[in-house]
Amino acid sequence: LTRLKRAALGAVVLGTAAIGAVYLAAFVTPERLAWAPAVFVLGIASIMVGMMVLGAASARGIGRLALPFAFVWVLLVGGFAAVFMAPAADAEGLWLGLPPAAAIIVYGIGLLPVLVLPFAYALTFDSTTLRPEDLERVRAARAAMEQRAAAGEDA
Amino acid sequence: VIQAAPLPPLAQPVIIGVALVYFAGVAAIGFWAARRTRTARDFFVAGEGIGLWALALSAMAATVSGFAFIGGPGLVYSVGVGAMFLVLPAAITNSMGAWVLAKRMRLLAEARKLITVPDALGARYRSRAAQGLSAVAILIATAGYMATNILALGLVLDAIFGTGLTAGIWIGMAIVLAYSASGGILAGIYTDMLQGALMALASVLVFLFTLQSGGGMAGLSASVLAADPEWLGPWGKLAPIAALSLFFVFGVGSLGQPHVVHKFYMLKDPRRLRWYPLLMTLALILTLLLYFGVGFAVKALVARGELAALTRPDDATPTFLLHYTPILLAALVFSGVAAAIMSTVNSFMNIAAAAITHDLPVALGTRVGNELRWGRIATVAISLVAAVVAQMSGTLVALLGIFGWGLFASTLVPALAIGLNWEGATRAGAVASIATGLVLTLALETLAFLRLMTVPQGVTVAGLALVASTLVFFLVSWATRKTAGEIDEDIRLVMSV
Numbered sequence: 277l278t279r280l281k282r283a284a285l286g287a288v289v290l291g292t293a294a295i296g297a298v299y300l301a302a303f304v305t306p307e308r309l310a311w312a313p314a315v316f317v318l319g320i321a322s323i324m325v326g327m328m329v330l331g332a333a334s335a336r337g338i339g340r341l342a343l344p345f346a347f348v349w350v351l352l353v354g355g356f357a358a359v360f361m362a363p364a365a366d367a368e369g370l371w372l373g374l375p376p377a378a379a380i381i382v383y384g385i386g387l388l389p390v391l392v393l394p395f396a397y398a399l400t401f402d403s404t405t406l407r408p409e410d411l412e413r414v415r416a417a418r419a420a421m422e423q424r425a426a427a428g429e430d431a
Numbered sequence: 432v433i434q435a436a437p438l439p440p441l442a443q444p445v446i447i448g449v450a451l452v453y454f455a456g457v458a459a460i461g462f463w464a465a466r467r468t469r470t471a472r473d474f475f476v477a478g479e480g481i482g483l484w485a486l487a488l489s490a491m492a493a494t495v496s497g498f499a500f501i502g503g504p505g506l507v508y509s510v511g512v513g514a515m516f517l518v519l520p521a522a523i524t525n526s527m528g529a530w531v532l533a534k535r536m537r538l539l540a541e542a543r544k545l546i547t548v549p550d551a552l553g554a555r556y557r558s559r560a561a562q563g564l565s566a567v568a569i570l571i572a573t574a575g576y577m578a579t580n581i582l583a584l585g586l587v588l589d590a591i592f593g594t595g596l597t598a599g600i601w602i603g604m605a606i607v608l609a610y611s612a613s614g615g616i617l618a619g620i621y622t623d624m625l626q627g628a629l630m631a632l633a634s635v636l637v638f639l640f641t642l643q644s645g646g647g648m649a650g651l652s653a654s655v656l657a658a659d660p661e662w663l664g665p666w667g668k669l670a671p672i673a674a675l676s677l678f679f680v681f682g683v684g685s686l687g688q689p690h691v692v693h694k695f696y697m698l699k700d701p702r703r704l705r706w707y708p709l710l711m712t713l714a715l716i717l718t719l720l721l722y723f724g725v726g727f728a729v730k731a732l733v734a735r736g737e738l739a740a741l742t743r744p745d746d747a748t749p750t751f752l753l754h755y756t757p758i759l760l761a762a763l764v765f766s767g768v769a770a771a772i773m774s775t776v777n778s779f780m781n782i783a784a785a786a787i788t789h790d791l792p793v794a795l796g797t798r799v800g801n802e803l804r805w806g807r808i809a810t811v812a813i814s815l816v817a818a819v820v821a822q823m824s825g826t827l828v829a830l831l832g833i834f835g836w837g838l839f840a841s842t843l844v845p846a847l848a849i850g851l852n853w854e855g856a857t858r859a860g861a862v863a864s865i866a867t868g869l870v871l872t873l874a875l876e877t878l879a880f881l882r883l884m885t886v887p888q889g890v891t892v893a894g895l896a897l898v899a900s901t902l903v904f905f906l907v908s909w910a911t912r913k914t915a916g917e918i919d920e921d922i923r924l925v926m927s928v
Contacts, residue, residue, distance in 0.1 A: 327849075394708040397526050
């Protein structure tokens with residue numbers, strides 16, 4: 277298990293535990309806890325980015341994907357933090373037609389990742405995700421298995 | 432969360448005409464595909480022969496049910512920006528799914544010729560229990576999804592053709608069944624392409640009309656802010672934790688939706704996955720424009736006094752279309768609603784039939800003789816049961832309907848999405864996690880539905896079950912870590928590349 281995968285798994289476990297803690301706290305006290313949204317956001321960001329790292333990591337690491345993954349974590353944590361600090365909604369200070377906090381939600385968290393992640397996936401596909409030689413290794417393993425099965429039947 | 436109340440009558444010649452043309456197109460594709468379905472692999476995984484566009488559009492069409500066109504805009508109208516948390520993760524989930532699952536699932540098909548999602552669990556953990564339990568979870572969730580979707584299809588057909596609800600349910604079911612039972616997923620994929628394209632086109636056009644009706648985004652915002660500023664707040668009318676719970680369940684839970692994940696097996700060339708996240712994400716976002724646009728526009732128009740306040744939020748889309756768009760576009764959207772429902776139903780029919788004729792027998796240590804024939808028979812049987820349930824009991828449909836997404840998420844995300852990427856996951860961890868998700872979701876959703884238990888504000892049963900099944904997965908895998916190396920060599924290879 278590489279150090280990278282260990283870190284990704286740690287992020288998924290801690291993120292899930294964080295969300296579990298918020299849920300548990302909601303059962304214990306009916307009051308709205310000030311810390312709960314922040315912990316929940318950290319949990320979501322850690323799970324999602326942790327899962328992406330876990331899926332993308334191989335013996336070769338994740339290479340240039342570190343940057344887009346870090347971007348998504350910062351966007352989620354920073355975006356939701358900015359929502360809490362955004363100015364109050366009024367018709368004079370709209371951002372692209374929406375009040376600032378709603379604009380951060382819709383355009384920032386809801387759209388910005390589209391400009392980064394799918395392109396990161398496509399541009400690193402050959403080097404990080406699926407090299408032609410990896411596909412050949414899987415096909416060769418399949419062929420070897422079929423040969424062994426056929427030999428077994430003949431015997 | 433899908434259409435469960437009647438729509439306003441829509442029986443106008445143009446709407447009926449467009450719907451008939453649409454159904455004729457679906458029938459033609461179904462007939463074409465049925466002639467090419469010769470084996471069980473054709474029936475369940477389209478012979479591993481589809482292209483990238485077919486994969487992306489059919490995955491999108493299966494993801495988006497009629498909810499995105501009717502119930503979704505109604506939810507936006509009711510709770511404002513908070514409703515967006517259900518669809519916001521779409522910007523991330525398709526890329527995340529590509530990294531986490533697409534390559535591994537497609538390579539599993541290459542290595543083992545697998546045809547179902549429980550097959551992948553059985554192969555990963557060398558466990559018939561994991562395969563059988565996940566098949567049971569899929570069957571229960573699918574029953575709920577199918578009953579609610581067929582009820583929704585009946586309501587849409589009743590509104591368009593004035594058939595009455597009962598006839599609408601049976602006619603709708605018969606249409607989907609005709610191409611699903613004869614052409615299997617092959618027919619489903621190619622009808623989904625038509626349906627996905629129709630949904631995206633209709634959504635984009637309606638979005639442009641929503642902007643025109645309200646004077647652009649700024650005009651819509653100004654109207655809403657004057658009447659109800661909380662609606663345009665960052666969480667809308669939801670509590671922050673409730674909105675974030677939606678983001679969590681629909682974001683992370685997307686990794687456990689078998690009707691989408693299963694389609695990765697079908698791609699002809701694994702290297703075409705390169706552009707899958709981009710195509711799928713764009714198609715999904717275009718299709719979801721209507722979800723946001725109509726809810727927002729109707730809220731603004733009501734705030735300005737140009738429309739009367741809606742008595743039922745689900746009337747948002749029909750009301751907007753009939754008042755603010757050309758009748759031809761309205762007709763296209765109503766056909767799009769039927770398309771969205773039919774494409775989802777078809778996918779569920781197929782995975783449920785596979786669970787019955789393939790996964791459960793394998794879990795019990797046996798195989799059915801002719802999987803193609805039995806797959807067709809199972810498809811018919813499941814559809815008949817779902818239609819009877821949809822027609823018989825509103826309460827039962829409502830109860831079944833709430834199991835869907837959360838049950839898939841809690842039973843499949845840990846064992847499948849994490850397990851295919853972590854060699855430390857064990858068979859015991861997977862089985863315990865699937866069982867935890869299954870029992871918790873069924874028990875808590877039923878108790879909450881029967882009002883025997885109250886869930887605190889902001890907490891969702893789906894979220895709770897997903898957290899619990901994930902933590903159980905890690906804990907039991909850690910406790911049984913001595914067995915973690917029990918992975919077949921070819922599966923280990925798929926997990927390592």
